[in-house]
Amino acid sequence: MPKKAKQDVWGALADGTRREILLLLRSRPHTAGELADQFELTAATVSHHLAVLRECGLVLFERRAQTLIYSLDTEGFEEASAYLKLFARGRRK
Amino acid sequence: MPKKAKQDVWGALADGTRREILLLLRSRPHTAGELADQFELTAATVSHHLAVLRECGLVLFERRAQTLIYSLDTEGFEEASAYLKLFARGRRK
DNA sequence: ACTATATTTAGAAAAGAATCAAAATACGGA
DNA sequence: TCCGTATTTTGATTCTTTTCTAAATATAGT
Numbered sequence: 001m002p003k004k005a006k007q008d009v010w011g012a013l014a015d016g017t018r019r020e021i022l023l024l025l026r027s028r029p030h031t032a033g034e035l036a037d038q039f040e041l042t043a044a045t046v047s048h049h050l051a052v053l054r055e056c057g058l059v060l061f062e063r064r065a066q067t068l069i070y071s072l073d074t075e076g077f078e079e080a081s082a083y084l085k086l087f088a089r090g091r092r093k
Numbered sequence: 094m095p096k097k098a099k100q101d102v103w104g105a106l107a108d109g110t111r112r113e114i115l116l117l118l119r120s121r122p123h124t125a126g127e128l129a130d131q132f133e134l135t136a137a138t139v140s141h142h143l144a145v146l147r148e149c150g151l152v153l154f155e156r157r158a159q160t161l162i163y164s165l166d167t168e169g170f171e172e173a174s175a176y177l178k179l180f181a182r183g184r185r186k
Numbered sequence: 187a188c189t190a191t192a193t194t195t196a197g198a199a200a201a202g203a204a205t206c207a208a209a210a211t212a213c214g215g216a
Numbered sequence: 217t218c219c220g221t222a223t224t225t226t227g228a229t230t231c232t233t234t235t236c237t238a239a240a241t242a243t244a245g246t
Binding site: 188192193195199202203204210211 | 217218219220221222223224225226227228229230231232233234235236237238239240241242243244245246
């Protein structure tokens with residue numbers, strides 16, 4: 001099995017819940033449970049969103065005992081940022 | 094009917110064909126037909142993509158005889174740009 | 187009015203994504 | 217090893233998006 005590619009960065013950013021998760025991670029890392037608590041969604045659903053964010057390099061995670069700690073992976077944003085810069089008014093370079 | 098809002102800027106940018114259309118428009122305005130010719134899609138499908146881009150303020154259009162001329166509307170990019178800037182490394186402001 | 191060209195709209199099929207409940211996995215502690 | 221907590225995976229359901237063909241609209245020229 002060639003490993004399903006599925007959603008890219010743009011697909012990941014297309015969902016509002018995922019964009020909110022990223023905003024939350026901007027202040028500090030959060031556990032999966034903390035993130036799930038912020039939304040009116042099941043933990044399973046939030047976990048799915050986190051998987052999408054992981055797969056396209058927008059978040060990193062690390063296990064600490066039973067909990068998984070998620071944090072931003074700023075590299076993943078590069079592609080989208082570079083694209084949008086092409087359309088910025090008064091852009092330099 | 095309250096007028097279907099449907100796709101927002103993020104949803105619009107999630108599609109690769111639409112992102113390519115925007116890149117094409119960056120060099121100069123194009124007619125719908127010119128744009129359709131650049132893809133292996135029917136004119137109807139490209140027209141639909143253009144409608145999505147219009148609805149969220151990413152492109153403008155103007156009629157010239159039988160043809161519709163599409164061009165970039167840079168304002169529509171602001172929301173997405175502002176969001177992504179929050180995650181830029183070494184961001185200023 | 188009729189025809190040709192350019193484009194959009196409508197309707198439907200197919201693929202993709204979001205969500206949930208339930209089952210499965212991972213870890214640490216008694 | 218068995219239990220409890222944290223989280224993910226699986227499978228099903230539903231909603232949304234992409235795409236097509238066919239029909240409709242707009243415009244200009246004859």
